[in-house]
Amino acid sequence: MRVFAQLFEAIDSSTKTSRKVAAMVDYFDRVSDEEKLFAVALLIGNKPKRPVATTSLREWASALAGIPSWLFEESYYAVGDLGETLTLLMPQQSRPEETPTLKAVFATMTALRKYSPMEQRETLYTFWTTLRGTALFLFNKMLTGSLRVGVSRKLVINALARHLDRDEATVAHQLMGKWDPLTTRFTDLFPQQGTALPHHIPYPFYLAYALDREPADLGDINNWLLEKKLDGIRGQLIRRNGELFIWSRGEDLLTDKFPEFGPLTTLLPDGTVIDGEIIPWKDGHPLPFARMQTRIGRKNLSAKMLQEVPLVMVCFDLLEYEGRDIRHEPLLIRRAQLAALIDNPALQRILLRSEEMAFPDWQAAADFRERARQFHCEGLMLKQWQSAYGVGRRKGDWWKWKADPFSIDAVMIYAQSGHGRRANLYTDYTFAVWDGDTLVPFAKAYSGLTDTEIKSLDRWIKQNTVEKFGPVRRVKPVHVFEIGFEGVQASNRHKSGVALRFPRMLRWRLDKTAAEANTKDDLLDLLRLYGQ
Known part of the structure; x- marks a missing residue:
C-alpha cells in the first residue's frame, strides 16, 4: 500500500x-x-x-x-x-x-x-x-466510502495500454463489466492477445458530446442521422452462447430487472449485441422516466406493475452481428443490418428501431429541437452516417443537441460544505421559491458556478449565517440564482410539492432581489404542463 x-x-x-x-x-x-x-x-x-x-x-x-x-x-x-x-x-x-x-x-x-x-x-x-x-x-x-483518485477512467486506460503495449480500445473493452478484485486475477482481466473475453462482457459505450457549434457548421444535413434523444437507461442487449444479458451504461447487469426481455433469448440469434435506450412505453409513445424509476427500485415486480409500466428498448445501433464485431463498419451499414435483424413482429413488441428524423435543413431541425418536449423527447442526436462506433466520449461524429433546460429563479436559503478539494468551501446549496410570504425549499444544487464565484459566495455565507444545523448553515435569504433543470415531477419530499430532474445553477442573478424570485405556483404551472 x-x-x-x-x-x-x-x-x-x-x-x-x-x-x-x-x-x-x-x-x-x-x-x-x-x-x-x-x-x-x-x-x-x-x-x-x-x-x-x-x-x-x-x-x-x-x-x-x-x-x-x-x-x-x-x-x-x-x-x-x-x-x-x-x-x-x-x-x-x-x-x-x-x-x-x-x-x-x-x-x-x-x-x-x-x-x-x-x-x-x-x-x-x-x-x-x-x-x-x-x-x-x-x-x-x-x-468511509469516499475515496476518489484524481484520474478519469480514460487516463487509466491510457496508462494500462502503454504498460501492456495494447491499443486503448482493447483495454477499454477488457475493463468492461463488474468484477471483484478479490476473485479476479490480473491475467483474467487482461488475457493474452487473441484470447476471447467472457461471453457476457459488453462493449465500451460510445458517448456523444453536447453540440458546441452551430449545426450548419456540420455540413450537409443529409450526411447525418438525426434521432430523438430519449430519456431512459442507455443499455446494451447481448445474446451469446444461448444466454441473454442486459448491461447499463454504468456497467450494471440489469437482466433480472427487465423480465419482458426474456423472450429475446429465443427470438434473437446468437452473436448479437444491440445498443439502445430502455424506456417505459405504452399506447405508442414513451411514458415519463419517473414511472420507470418506480420499477427499477423494486425487488419484486408485480403483474400489475409490468402491465402499467411496460418497457421496450429503442434500438439505435448494432455492434455485433452473427458473432462478428462490426463496430468498425459505417453507421449506415450497421443501421441497415439492425433493421433487417429486428424486422420481426414478435421482436417489435420489445425492440423498436429508433426513428430516423427527416428534415429539409438545419433550421427545420432547430425548430423541432425547440419543441422537443411536445414529442416526448429531450432534443436530437446527430450521428455521421459514415461513422464507426467508437470508445468513450469523442468529438466529431456524434453529438447530442438537447432542448434548452427549464429554468426558474430561486433564493438560496441553506449551504453545506463540499467534498474532496472543496471540503473547506460551502458549495452545496438549497434553494427555495415563494409560497405567499414564506420561502419553501424545492431543490439542491452544487454545480454551475465558477471557482471565483464559489469563493466569493463562501465568504458571504460565513459572514451571513443565521443558524447552524450540524454541517448545514441557514443563511440570510438574499441571493437569487437561476436554476436549470430537465424535468419536474410531483414529490412529497419537498414543501413545494415538486422535485426537479438534474437541477444545476445556470447563473448567479446579482441583478435580482429575493423578492423577485419565482413562486411555488410557477413550479406547479410547469408541473401541470410538463410534469411526470
Missing part, C-alpha cells in the same frame, strides 16, 4: 494529464500483477462499499483520540470530510508503522461487514495505530 500511496501523491500533486499517466505507467511497471489489479479497481472507482456505520466510526475515533464527541463533531464540521477528519485526529503512535497490501485492505473492508461491533472496533484500532500519513488517509477514505 505504501507504493500506491506514493502514486496517489504523484497524481494529487499535478494537474497535467501527461504527468498523471506517466506516474501510473511507472507504478504498473514496478508492482506485482496482484497489486496492479487492486490499484486499477481503486483508480476506476471499483471500491468496497462502506463496511461500518459512520456513527460507530465517530465514537471509536473519539475514544482513540481521547477527545469528547462534541469536539470530534466540531472538527468534522470544520474539515467537511469524515475520512480526512479521522486521519487528522489520530494520535501519534509509538507502534512501528505497517503498510498492508492493497489486497489485505480490500479483504478487511469486505470482512468488516460480517464482524461484530467489538471485532470491527479492534480491527480498526489495529489499522489506525499502525498506518501513517497518506496510507492512513487512503485507508480512512476507503473506510
Whole structure:
C-alpha cells in the first residue's frame, strides 16, 4: 500500500494529464500483477462499499483520540470530510508503522461487514495505530466510502495500454463489466492477445458530446442521422452462447430487472449485441422516466406493475452481428443490418428501431429541437452516417443537441460544505421559491458556478449565517440564482410539492432581489404542463 500511496501523491500533486499517466505507467511497471489489479479497481472507482456505520466510526475515533464527541463533531464540521477528519485526529503512535497490501485492505473492508461491533472496533484500532500519513488517509477514505483518485477512467486506460503495449480500445473493452478484485486475477482481466473475453462482457459505450457549434457548421444535413434523444437507461442487449444479458451504461447487469426481455433469448440469434435506450412505453409513445424509476427500485415486480409500466428498448445501433464485431463498419451499414435483424413482429413488441428524423435543413431541425418536449423527447442526436462506433466520449461524429433546460429563479436559503478539494468551501446549496410570504425549499444544487464565484459566495455565507444545523448553515435569504433543470415531477419530499430532474445553477442573478424570485405556483404551472 505504501507504493500506491506514493502514486496517489504523484497524481494529487499535478494537474497535467501527461504527468498523471506517466506516474501510473511507472507504478504498473514496478508492482506485482496482484497489486496492479487492486490499484486499477481503486483508480476506476471499483471500491468496497462502506463496511461500518459512520456513527460507530465517530465514537471509536473519539475514544482513540481521547477527545469528547462534541469536539470530534466540531472538527468534522470544520474539515467537511469524515475520512480526512479521522486521519487528522489520530494520535501519534509509538507502534512501528505497517503498510498492508492493497489486497489485505480490500479483504478487511469486505470482512468488516460480517464482524461484530467489538471485532470491527479492534480491527480498526489495529489499522489506525499502525498506518501513517497518506496510507492512513487512503485507508480512512476507503473506510468511509469516499475515496476518489484524481484520474478519469480514460487516463487509466491510457496508462494500462502503454504498460501492456495494447491499443486503448482493447483495454477499454477488457475493463468492461463488474468484477471483484478479490476473485479476479490480473491475467483474467487482461488475457493474452487473441484470447476471447467472457461471453457476457459488453462493449465500451460510445458517448456523444453536447453540440458546441452551430449545426450548419456540420455540413450537409443529409450526411447525418438525426434521432430523438430519449430519456431512459442507455443499455446494451447481448445474446451469446444461448444466454441473454442486459448491461447499463454504468456497467450494471440489469437482466433480472427487465423480465419482458426474456423472450429475446429465443427470438434473437446468437452473436448479437444491440445498443439502445430502455424506456417505459405504452399506447405508442414513451411514458415519463419517473414511472420507470418506480420499477427499477423494486425487488419484486408485480403483474400489475409490468402491465402499467411496460418497457421496450429503442434500438439505435448494432455492434455485433452473427458473432462478428462490426463496430468498425459505417453507421449506415450497421443501421441497415439492425433493421433487417429486428424486422420481426414478435421482436417489435420489445425492440423498436429508433426513428430516423427527416428534415429539409438545419433550421427545420432547430425548430423541432425547440419543441422537443411536445414529442416526448429531450432534443436530437446527430450521428455521421459514415461513422464507426467508437470508445468513450469523442468529438466529431456524434453529438447530442438537447432542448434548452427549464429554468426558474430561486433564493438560496441553506449551504453545506463540499467534498474532496472543496471540503473547506460551502458549495452545496438549497434553494427555495415563494409560497405567499414564506420561502419553501424545492431543490439542491452544487454545480454551475465558477471557482471565483464559489469563493466569493463562501465568504458571504460565513459572514451571513443565521443558524447552524450540524454541517448545514441557514443563511440570510438574499441571493437569487437561476436554476436549470430537465424535468419536474410531483414529490412529497419537498414543501413545494415538486422535485426537479438534474437541477444545476445556470447563473448567479446579482441583478435580482429575493423578492423577485419565482413562486411555488410557477413550479406547479410547469408541473401541470410538463410534469411526470
